[in-house]
Amino acid sequence: MTQRICCIGAGYVGGPTMAVIADRCPQIHVQVVDINQARIDAWNDADLSKLPVYEPGLDVVVGRSRGRNLSFSTDVSAAIAAADMVFISVNTPTKTKGLGAGQASDLRWVEACAREVAQAATGHTIVVEKSTLPVRTAAAIKTILEAAGDGEDQRTFSVLSNPEFLAEGTAIRDLEAPDRVLIGGDDPASIDTLAAIYAHWVPQRQILRTNLWSSELSKLTANAFLAQRISSINSIAAFCEVSGADVREVARAIGTDSRIGPKFLNAGPGFGGSCFQKDILNLVYLCRHFGLPEVADYWESVVALNTWQQHRIARLVVEKLFGTVTGKRLAILGFAFKADTNDTREAPAIRICRDLLEEGAQLAIHDPKVAVQQMARDLQQKAEPQEDALSGTGSWAEACTVEEAVTGADAVLVLTEWQEYRTLNWMSLAPRMRKPAWVFDARAITDHEQVRAAGLTLWCVGDGDV
Known part of the structure; x- marks a missing residue:
């Protein structure tokens, strides 16, 4: 014993x-x-x-x-x-x-x-x-x-x-x-x-x-299958946006099929965390090592589409804000890779924020659990205000409250599905922003009617009607 x-x-x-x-x-x-x-x-x-x-x-x-x-x-x-x-x-x-x-x-x-x-x-x-x-x-x-x-x-x-x-x-x-x-x-x-x-x-x-080998492989396979579902629904979300469909309605329709089920069908900014990408890439390496290049290519495409989704969201923000975010204040709501954790490993927010910083944006980042020191390590850039907003150099700072983050912002990006972001009072937040102002809801958790009623322009992942 x-x-x-x-x-x-x-x-x-x-x-x-x-x-x-x-x-x-x-x-x-x-x-x-x-x-x-x-x-x-x-x-x-x-x-x-x-x-x-x-x-x-x-x-x-x-x-x-x-x-x-x-x-x-x-x-x-x-x-x-x-x-x-x-x-x-x-x-x-x-x-x-x-x-x-x-x-x-x-x-x-x-x-x-x-x-x-x-x-x-x-x-x-x-x-x-x-x-x-x-x-x-x-x-x-x-x-x-x-x-x-x-x-x-x-x-x-x-x-x-x-x-x-x-x-x-x-x-x-x-x-x-x-x-x-x-x-x-x-x-x-x-x-x-x-x-x-x-x-x-x-x-x-x-x-x-x-046996030992089945157990080791089962973990990699479980994560690969779950990540594949996320990349799959995000690919459909992109198609919904250009076709007028709503990915949530599509997900509900296919999720009621008992052969598919409803889990991991929420469109968003892509998967993160310590395991999904690492384990799929490990599987890719092993498949190539054992002479299965076609299998390796298949699983590698799951990671490629996940990366594409994050770059796509950053590009979309730039395009909607008149083709440039240089000097513009963007409120980032959520930095952890998912709600109810302070883990930022492979968080979608990292790649999206880096792309926006490269474009010269001034980011105000709020997350209820992620420490500013962790954000700095992930972004590979210290938090500091930018004195010359139009210099073309992106910068970021921590915002202790949502209100602080959105004050003076041209846009809000919702990147983590924290519960407190689901119930935001957009009628009180909108007057703090610079008009015309956008809300980019990458998690599909905001009250769309209230966002619009507050005079804000909305983009929601996978929604062809917004």
């Missing part, structure tokens, strides 16, 4: 996942470790509103378990040595240089974790891949661990794949009531050990067992 779990990586997956396991399994001590001292300090902060990951409900779950059977530390080796089971939940970004640059996953941190486990583990240790990994990564981890177990200390290892299927913004709900838990491996006893942990709150019929 598992008594101590160590999770390497205190990010968006490791932190929430381990918090829920600790909450549901009070008899198991769960320790989350990370080499980032500031991140661990934030997890240990007495003020639960300062957790490094914003996720609805996470503060409550952490509050129940932290100090009881959930702890956070930077002492990685000690946590591994004490653990019966070690989860690897570190970042696997796309490589930026070398073999496979731009598509293959950078596995340096996964390998470093495997070597750390190989050095520090004691007795029999079950190593669980939680990070999203290329197919057959487990083989590399096994090789490293087996080399460490060849000595006289009788250490043994089992490697399992247990991919996460979380949606940011609903991660706690997804963890507490998952569609399925997937465990891949070739050691039935180890699979049963991990399954027994989830069985404390997940019905056995929803705990799926596969």
